[in-house]
Amino acid sequence: MRVARNGIGSVPWHRTSMRALLAILRIGLRSLREGGAPPMSSSSGGLRGASSSAAARLALVVAWSSLAGALSGLLPAIAGVALGAVAGREAPPSGGIGGALARLLAGAPPAAAVLAALGATLVSASLAVLSGRKSSELGGDLTAALRVALFRAALFASPRDVDAAGRALIAAQAAGPAPRPPSAGPAPPVRGAEVVRLAIARDAGLVADFAIAVATGLPQALATLAVLAGSLVSSGMALVLAGGAALFAASRLAADRASGRVARAMREMQHADTAVFGAVGEALAGAEDLRLLGARAQAEGELAVAARRVADARRRFGQALAVSGQIKGTLAALSPLVIVAALAASRGGAGAGEVGELLLVVPLLMARLEALDALRAGFIERAPLLRATLALLRLPEHPPRPSGGLAMHLDGEARRPLSIAFEGVTFTPPGASRPVLDGVSLSIPAGAVVGVCGRSGSGKSMLLRLLLRLDDPSSGAIAVGGVDLRQIPPEELPRLFGVVGQSTRLFERSIADNLALGLDPAPTEERMREALRRVELDELAGAPPAEGEARLARGLATEVRASPPSLSGGEARRLLLARVLLREPRVFVLDEPEAGLPGATAEAVLRTACEVAAGRTAIVVTHAPHLLRSTFNVLLDGGRVAAVGTHESLRESSPLYRSLLAEALQRSASPAAG
Numbered sequence: 001m002r003v004a005r006n007g008i009g010s011v012p013w014h015r016t017s018m019r020a021l022l023a024i025l026r027i028g029l030r031s032l033r034e035g036g037a038p039p040m041s042s043s044s045g046g047l048r049g050a051s052s053s054a055a056a057r058l059a060l061v062v063a064w065s066s067l068a069g070a071l072s073g074l075l076p077a078i079a080g081v082a083l084g085a086v087a088g089r090e091a092p093p094s095g096g097i098g099g100a101l102a103r104l105l106a107g108a109p110p111a112a113a114v115l116a117a118l119g120a121t122l123v124s125a126s127l128a129v130l131s132g133r134k135s136s137e138l139g140g141d142l143t144a145a146l147r148v149a150l151f152r153a154a155l156f157a158s159p160r161d162v163d164a165a166g167r168a169l170i171a172a173q174a175a176g177p178a179p180r181p182p183s184a185g186p187a188p189p190v191r192g193a194e195v196v197r198l199a200i201a202r203d204a205g206l207v208a209d210f211a212i213a214v215a216t217g218l219p220q221a222l223a224t225l226a227v228l229a230g231s232l233v234s235s236g237m238a239l240v241l242a243g244g245a246a247l248f249a250a251s252r253l254a255a256d257r258a259s260g261r262v263a264r265a266m267r268e269m270q271h272a273d274t275a276v277f278g279a280v281g282e283a284l285a286g287a288e289d290l291r292l293l294g295a296r297a298q299a300e301g302e303l304a305v306a307a308r309r310v311a312d313a314r315r316r317f318g319q320a321l322a323v324s325g326q327i328k329g330t331l332a333a334l335s336p337l338v339i340v341a342a343l344a345a346s347r348g349g350a351g352a353g354e355v356g357e358l359l360l361v362v363p364l365l366m367a368r369l370e371a372l373d374a375l376r377a378g379f380i381e382r383a384p385l386l387r388a389t390l391a392l393l394r395l396p397e398h399p400p401r402p403s404g405g406l407a408m409h410l411d412g413e414a415r416r417p418l419s420i421a422f423e424g425v426t427f428t429p430p431g432a433s434r435p436v437l438d439g440v441s442l443s444i445p446a447g448a449v450v451g452v453c454g455r456s457g458s459g460k461s462m463l464l465r466l467l468l469r470l471d472d473p474s475s476g477a478i479a480v481g482g483v484d485l486r487q488i489p490p491e492e493l494p495r496l497f498g499v500v501g502q503s504t505r506l507f508e509r510s511i512a513d514n515l516a517l518g519l520d521p522a523p524t525e526e527r528m529r530e531a532l533r534r535v536e537l538d539e540l541a542g543a544p545p546a547e548g549e550a551r552l553a554r555g556l557a558t559e560v561r562a563s564p565p566s567l568s569g570g571e572a573r574r575l576l577l578a579r580v581l582l583r584e585p586r587v588f589v590l591d592e593p594e595a596g597l598p599g600a601t602a603e604a605v606l607r608t609a610c611e612v613a614a615g616r617t618a619i620v621v622t623h624a625p626h627l628l629r630s631t632f633n634v635l636l637d638g639g640r641v642a643a644v645g646t647h648e649s650l651r652e653s654s655p656l657y658r659s660l661l662a663e664a665l666q667r668s669a670s671p672a673a674g
C-alpha cells in the first residue's frame with residue numbers, strides 16, 4: 001500500500017487524499033454559498049446567482065449519476081430478455097433480474113420487449129447526459145468558487161506564509177522517487193508567490209474537475225456494479241462476476257507500476273510548468289531592468305531551460321501513459337475469455353437471450369471497474385496537489401483577529417489624534433539568528449510629528465512594519481490610543497493608519513480609482529481635486545494648462561501605468577500622499593516619502609507630507625534628518641533606540657546624529673543627488 005508523504009504520518013494515500021478532497025469540496029461549496037465574496041465585503045459577488053443551495057445541486061448530481069449507473073446495470077438483463085423474446089424462446093430465464101423481467105413481459109409480443117429495451121436504453125442515456133450536463137455546470141461554478149477561495153486565502157494571509165506555501169507546493173510536487181530530469185542544466189528557481197498564482201489560475205480547475213469526477217463517477221460505477229452483481233449472482237452467473245473481477249485485478253496489478261510512473265511524470269510536468277510560469281512573470285515585470293542590465297539573454301536562457309524541462313517531462317508523461325494504457329487495453333481485450341468460460345460452464349444451456357446478456361455484461365463490468373480504477377489512480381496522482389491546495393486554503397489570516405471579548409474599537413471615539421507606545425518591542429524574523437529590533441521602547445504623544453532616522457539597516461522600516469501589523473513583535477507590545485494593537489480588529493487598521501511606504505504602489509487604473517481605492521463610499525470628484533491641489537498636483541486635479549503651456553492638462557481619468565511610467569517619481573509620491581489625505585487617518589506613517597527624489601523635489605515632498613500630517617500623530621522615517629528640523633526625532637542604531645530629542649538637542653548630544661546629518665547634507669549638496 002502506498003503511503004502518503006504528508007507529514008501526517010504513515011497514513012494511506014487514499015485516506016489522506018479523500019479527506020483532503022472532501023475538505024476542499026466543503027470549502028468550495030461554502031465559497032459558492034457565500035457568493036465567492038469575502039465575508040467583510042459589502043458587494044454581493046458574481047457567483048451568488050449560481051450558489052443557490054450548492055450542496056443540494058451536488059446531491060442532485062450524485063443522485064442522477066447513481067440512477068444512471070443503476071439503470072445501465074439493468075440494461076444487459078433487459079436486452080437479454082428482448083433478444084430471448086425475439087428468438088422465440090419458450091421458457092423464460094429462471095432467476096435473477098432477467099427472470100423477473102421476462103415474467104413481467106410474458107405473453108407480450110416480442111416487439112413490446114424490444115421497445116421496452118430501447119426505452120430503457122434511452123432513459124439510461126438521457127439520465128447520463130443530464131447528470132453530465134449538471135456536473136459540468138457545477139464543475140464550472142466550483143472552479144470559480146475555489147479560485148475565489150484560494151485568492152482570498154492568499155490575499156488575507158501573510159506574504160511570508162504565501163511564499164512558504166508556494167515553495168511547499170513545489171516541494172510536494174517534486175517529492176517521491178521521480179527520476180531527476182536528465183537534461184537542461186540547473187533547476188530554475190522556485191518563486192513561492194508565482195506558484196500560488198498558478199494554483200489559483202490552473203490548479204483550482206484541476207481540483208474542481210477531479211472533485212466532480214469523483215462525485216459523479218464513483219456513485220455511477222458503484223451503482224452499476226451493485227446491480228450487475230445482484231443480477232449475475234441471482235441468475236447463477238456469479239462465475240462471470242468472479243472472472244471479470246479476476247481479469248481486472250490482474251490488469252490493475254500489471255498497470256499499477258505503470259500508473260505510478262504516470263503519477264510521477266505528471267508531477268514532474270506540473271513542476272516544470274510552474275517554473276516556466278514563474279520565469280515569464282518575473283521577466284516580463286522587470287523587462288526594462290533586464291534590458292538595462294544587459295541580462296535579457298540570460299532571462300531568455302533561463303526560460304529556455306524551463307521550457308525544455310516541460311518538453312522532457314511531457315515526453316516522459318506521454319511514454320508512461322502509453323505503457324499504462326497498453327497494459328489496460330491488452331487485458332481488456334481478453335475479456336471475451338470470460339464470456340467463453342461462462343458459456344462453457346452453462347454446457348450449451350444458454351439461449352440467445354443469455355448470450356446477448358453476457359455480451360453486454362462483460363464489457364460493462366470491465367468499463368465500470370476501470371472507471372473505479374481511474375479514480376483510484378487519480379487520487380494517487382493528485383495526492384500532492386490536493387494536500388497542497390488544502391494547505392493553501394487553510395493559510396491563517398494575517399493579522400489574526402482578536403478573540404471575541406478582546407476586540408477594542410477606536411472608531412466610536414471623537415477623531416482626535418492618538419498616542420503611540422512601543423513597550424520593549426523585539427522582532428526576530430523567522431529563521432534569522434538575531435533580532436532586527438531589540439527592546440525598543442518609545443512613547444509618542446497624541447498629535448506629535450516624530451522623525452525616525454538612523455543608518456541603513458538600523459531597523460527604521462521594521463519599526464513601521466510592526467506598527468502597521470505587517471509583522472507582529474516577537475516580544476513586547478505596541479499600543480495606539482492606549483489600546484494594544486492586537487486587540488484592534490484588522491479591518492479597522494486601514495482607517496487608523498495612512499501609509500506612504502518605500503514600496504507603496506499605485507495600481508494600473510485611473511487616478512480617480514487609485515484615490516478611491518478601499519473607500520466606501522468613494523470620495524466625490526471635488527474632494528479628490530482638493531486633495532490633489534493640497535499636494536500640489538494641480539495639473540492632475542484637472543486645472544487647465546497655464547497660458548502658453550503646450551502639454552494638455554491631465555485629469556482624474558488619467559491612467560496610471562507602471563512600465564513605461566506615466567507619472568514622474570515626484571508626482572507618484574504626491575499622488576500617494578493625496579490618497580492618504582482622503583482617508584483622513586488617525587495616524588500618518590511615512591517611510592522615506594522623499595526617497596529616490598532629487599534634492600529640491602525631496603524637500604518639497606517631505607514638506608508637503610509634514611503639512612498634510614500637521615495636527616495628527618505622524619511618524620516620518622527619513623535618511624535626511626536635516627529635513628526634520630522642527631520635529632521630535634528618534635535615532636535608531638542596530639535595532640535599538642540610541643537617542644531621542646529635538647534636532648538641536650540631538651545635534652549637540654549625539655555623534656551618530658551629527659555624522660548622519662553631515663552625510664545627508666553632503667548628499668543633497670552633491671550634483672548626483674539632485
Ligand SMILES: Nc1ncnc2c1ncn2[C@@H]1O[C@H](COP(=O)(O)OP(=O)(O)OP(=O)(O)O)[C@@H](O)[C@H]1O
Nearest residue numbers: 429430432436454455456457458459460461462463
Ligand atoms: N526577513 C528578514 N530576515 C533577516 N533579516 C531581515 C529580514 N527583514 C529585514 N531584515 C534585516 O533587518 C534590518 C533592518 O531592516 P530595515 O528595513 O528596517 O532597515 P532600515 O533602517 O529601514 O534601512 P534602510 O534605511 O536602508 O531602508 C536589515 O539589516 C535587514 O537586512
